[in-house]
Amino acid sequence: MLNILVPEKGAPTQDTIARELALSTRTLTRRLAEEGSSFGGLLEQVRIERAERLLLGTALPLSRIASKLGYRDPSSFSRAFKRVTGVAPSARREAGRSST
Numbered sequence: 001m002l003n004i005l006v007p008e009k010g011a012p013t014q015d016t017i018a019r020e021l022a023l024s025t026r027t028l029t030r031r032l033a034e035e036g037s038s039f040g041g042l043l044e045q046v047r048i049e050r051a052e053r054l055l056l057g058t059a060l061p062l063s064r065i066a067s068k069l070g071y072r073d074p075s076s077f078s079r080a081f082k083r084v085t086g087v088a089p090s091a092r093r094e095a096g097r098s099s100t
Helices: 014-020 025-034 039-057 062-068 074-085 089-098
Strands: none
Touching: 014 025, 025 039, 039 062, 039 074, 039 089, 062 074, 062 089, 074 089
8 A cells, every 4th residue: 555655755644645545534544543553654664664675675875765765864764774673774784785
């Protein structure tokens, strides 16, 4: 559902996603809650999955990856990535390189 992240344009809003699905924002929120999820949680999950692909598959600097994924600055990206994965983005990239 959230695969509409567009590089350079940041993350979609909950209102945008609701409109794309022909739902009210409240209905989208309620349906996500019924599934034990939230818009913010799903958005973060998609961002981190994309970050891992970019970290392992490109040589883009962390600042560029943060920008592509809609983070305001590289430190926000690094904190979010570490909170979710338990490792810093630079450590994840290095681990990916040494495992190939």
